[in-house]
Amino acid sequence: MFRKNRLSLVFILLVFVVALLVVIPVDKGVLFSRGVLLGLDLQGGIHLVYKADFSGVEAGKEAEIIDGVVAVIANRINPLGVTEPVIEKQGEDRIVVQLPGLDLTDVQKDRIGRTALLEFGELIAEGEEAKWANELGSWKPATGTINGVEKVLNSSYFNENTFVNIDDFGNIELAFEWDEEGSQLSEQITSRLIGQRLGIFEGDNPLLGEDGFPIAPRVDAVITESGRITGLSLNEATELSKQLNAGRLPVSLEIIYEQTVSPVLGADFINLSLKAGIIGIILIMLFMVAYYRIPGLVASLALVFYGVLVLAIFKLLGATLTLAGIGGFVLSIGMAVDANVLIFERMKEELQTGRTLGAATRAGFNRAWTAIRDSNVTTFIVTGILFWVGDSVVAGAPVKGFAVTLFIGVAVSMFTAIVVTRTLLRLFVGTRLAQRTHLFSPYLRRDDA
Numbered sequence: 001m002f003r004k005n006r007l008s009l010v011f012i013l014l015v016f017v018v019a020l021l022v023v024i025p026v027d028k029g030v031l032f033s034r035g036v037l038l039g040l041d042l043q044g045g046i047h048l049v050y051k052a053d054f055s056g057v058e059a060g061k062e063a064e065i066i067d068g069v070v071a072v073i074a075n076r077i078n079p080l081g082v083t084e085p086v087i088e089k090q091g092e093d094r095i096v097v098q099l100p101g102l103d104l105t106d107v108q109k110d111r112i113g114r115t116a117l118l119e120f121g122e123l124i125a126e127g128e129e130a131k132w133a134n135e136l137g138s139w140k141p142a143t144g145t146i147n148g149v150e151k152v153l154n155s156s157y158f159n160e161n162t163f164v165n166i167d168d169f170g171n172i173e174l175a176f177e178w179d180e181e182g183s184q185l186s187e188q189i190t191s192r193l194i195g196q197r198l199g200i201f202e203g204d205n206p207l208l209g210e211d212g213f214p215i216a217p218r219v220d221a222v223i224t225e226s227g228r229i230t231g232l233s234l235n236e237a238t239e240l241s242k243q244l245n246a247g248r249l250p251v252s253l254e255i256i257y258e259q260t261v262s263p264v265l266g267a268d269f270i271n272l273s274l275k276a277g278i279i280g281i282i283l284i285m286l287f288m289v290a291y292y293r294i295p296g297l298v299a300s301l302a303l304v305f306y307g308v309l310v311l312a313i314f315k316l317l318g319a320t321l322t323l324a325g326i327g328g329f330v331l332s333i334g335m336a337v338d339a340n341v342l343i344f345e346r347m348k349e350e351l352q353t354g355r356t357l358g359a360a361t362r363a364g365f366n367r368a369w370t371a372i373r374d375s376n377v378t379t380f381i382v383t384g385i386l387f388w389v390g391d392s393v394v395a396g397a398p399v400k401g402f403a404v405t406l407f408i409g410v411a412v413s414m415f416t417a418i419v420v421t422r423t424l425l426r427l428f429v430g431t432r433l434a435q436r437t438h439l440f441s442p443y444l445r446r447d448d449a
Contacts, residue, residue, distance in 0.1 A: 008423045016305050019312035038100065038321055042273075045100040049257035052093045062092060065251060070095060095253070118155035118207065120189070121199040132199065134206045134214045139199045144185035153189055157182025162241045164234065172210075174229040174237045183224050190223045200229065203252075210236070273326045280330060281307070284337055292344050298424045299340040299417075306336055306416040310409055325405035332409025335379070339417035342368040358429040365422050372417065376410050383407040 021030040052069060054062050066089055073095065074087050086098035121139035124130050130138035141152040155176075162176045178186050190198070197216040200207040206214035209231030217230065229237075281303065288296030310329065314321060347364035355363070383403040390399030 008419065009427070012305070012420055012423055016308060019309045022312040022315055023308055032316065042321065042323060043100045045098065045260075047257075047259040048097040048099075048255055049090065050095045050097065050253040051256045052095070053252045053254065054093060066093065066095070069251065069253070073097065094256075119201045120153040121201055122189070122193055123197065123199075132201050132204070132206060134199075136197060136199070136214055136216050139201070142189045142193075142198065144188035146181055146184055151181070151185060153182070153185045157185065164237045164241050165228075171230055172232055172234050172237050174232055174241055175226065176229070177226045178224070186227070187222055187224045190219050190221070193219045194221070195219065207232075209233075273323060277326065277330055281333065284333065288337065288340070292340075294428065295340070295344045295347065295421075295425065298421055299337065299344075301424060302340070302416045302420040303333060303336060305420050306333070306412055309416070310412050313408055313412065314405075321405075322401040324399070324402040328402040328404070328406035329409050332406055332413050335376070335410055336413030336417050338375075339368070339372045339413065340421055342371055343417070343421065356429075358426075361422065361425050361429065365418065369418065372414065376414055379410050380407060383410075 018031065022032060024030065050073075052066060054065070070087055070089060086096065086100075088096050090096045120142045121132055122142045123137050124140045128140055130140055132139040143150050143152050145151070157179050159177045159179055162174060165173045165175050167173055196219060198219050199214065199216040206216075207229075209215050210233040211231075213231075215229065215231045285296075285300040285303065288299050290296070292299070310332075343364050345364075346368045347360045350360035350363045351357070383406050386403035386406075387400055390401075390403060
């Protein structure tokens with residue numbers, strides 16, 4: 001038994017040292033160089049939920065399309081300089097976008113979800129139906145024919161290599177190249193529109209220049225392989241180029257939920273959470289030592305092991321720590337103490353019957369295990385339900401964060417309460433302290449031992 005306990009102790013110490021090297025320093029551990037990822041409520045940033053419009057989508061294609069939308073949004077966000085963006089599906093038609101440490105303008109928020117499809121139009125003749133109207137007149141889509149099929153000229157025929165250029169006169173140009181089909185359509189359309197305007201539209205609205213006037217260049221020559229859009233501001237041309245190169249969204253998106261947290265508020269949350277956590281752990285340790293004496297001291301050491309191990313797991317898994325997650329973490333500390341309380345109360349009963357410390361420890365852990373197991377299993381079930389609920393509601397990120405951290409915390413607390421605490425208590429078996437049973441129970445007097 002002594003040899004088995006010694007091996008367990010060596011294993012626990014090894015795990016503790018490795019976990020400590022992962023955790024310290026907090027911003028970049030010695031091992032694996034992982035930092036703690038902070039959520040929006042702690043770091044500041046923005047949380048957006050987009051809803052996809054599947055009204056014009058063929059039934060059964062929704063899952064495939066939503067995956068494509070996630071990929072396009074990821075490509076659009078990367079140039080924003082966000083180090084750890086979170087982009088994930090929620091339900092069947094929603095996409096959650098979390099951008100820690102970033103503050104977006106309304107234009108940037110809108111651009112993330114824009115289809116980024118430019119359509120070219122020509123002025124209508126008398127009696128024709130118009131799709132767009134602006135200061136320059138009424139417009140219809142500019143179309144051409146390929147293999148007997150009429151097609152609308154739009155930016156889906158762009159190669160994904162658009163770029164912004166400044167000509168010799170200081171004018172901003174958005175340069176693009178047509179693919180093979182686009183070249184054929186462009187040649188047909190510009191051939192018949194020489195001397196006329198070619199309108200450019202994005203969705204239901206005309207593409208506007210820096211002066212706020214619709215962009216509709218006059219066609220002076222046949223355009224085949226490439227073209228240029230002028231009149232945009234440098235910022236507008238750059239953003240549009242990024243979107244066109246990132247791909248276009250196959251469906252339109254609408255922002256249905258938005259939450260913004262300033263970095264200052266996030267820093268306040270971190271400080272308050274840290275103080276609350278430290279104060280709570282110290283009070284728990286003081287109570288355990290004062291009430292349960294040596295077992296309480298052992299449980300306090302197990303809590304230190306627990307805290308280091310959980311933080312190491314968070315770092316290694318790349319989990320994002322939120323305020324709700326910290327709540328789940330602190331709650332799991334309390335549950336770890338609950339397990340120790342059950343064990344120590346069982347040990348007290350065994351010591352009162354006159355058993356030795358070794359026998360009382362063994363019986364206390366064995367008899368308390370079923371209650372600890374059942375209570376933690378019910379907690380696991382609840383965390384699963386919370387995670388499912390958080391994944392199905394619009395503002396469910398805090399709920400999911402609470403569920404995940406609580407699940408990890410409770411799982412680790414079972415290990416520390418059952419394995420670590422028992423291993424450390426066994427160190428006292430066979431020593432002189434083991435004969436002084438009043439040090440291992442708050443209710444036994446010296447003359448009862």
